[in-house]
Amino acid sequence: MRLAVARENGLDEETAQKALSNGDGMEPRHAAATAFATDLMTQPNAITEDLLRELRVFFSDDQLIELTLDVMKWNYQKVSVALGTDREIREGELSELHFDENGKWSFG
16 A cells, blocks of 8 residues: 555655665665664664664654654554454555545545
8 A cells, every 4th residue: 555645745666666675775864764664663672873873964853753653653554464454455456545634544
C-alpha cells in the first residue's frame, strides 16, 4: 500500500525503491532519516550515537521527535501482520490510502 499523501507530495516509485534499498542514492538527509526509521521499526536498540549525530546535522530536536512519532504511528499495522490478520485490499495490487481534511481515511 502506498500512502496517497506521500505520492501527492512527490513520492515516486524510484524514490520508494531507494528507500527500500537502505537509502542508496538518496540525499544524505533522506538517507539518514530512512536509516533511522528502519532501525526504529525493526531494531530500536540498533540506533547508534553516530546515526543520532548525523540526524542532528539535518534535523532539529523537534523534527526528530515528529519523525519518531510519525514512524511509530504508521507501524500500527505490524500488529496485524504479526498476527496474520492483514489482508490485501485488491489482491495483487498496491492500494492508496487517502485522508480527507477531517482525517478520515479511505482506500483509492
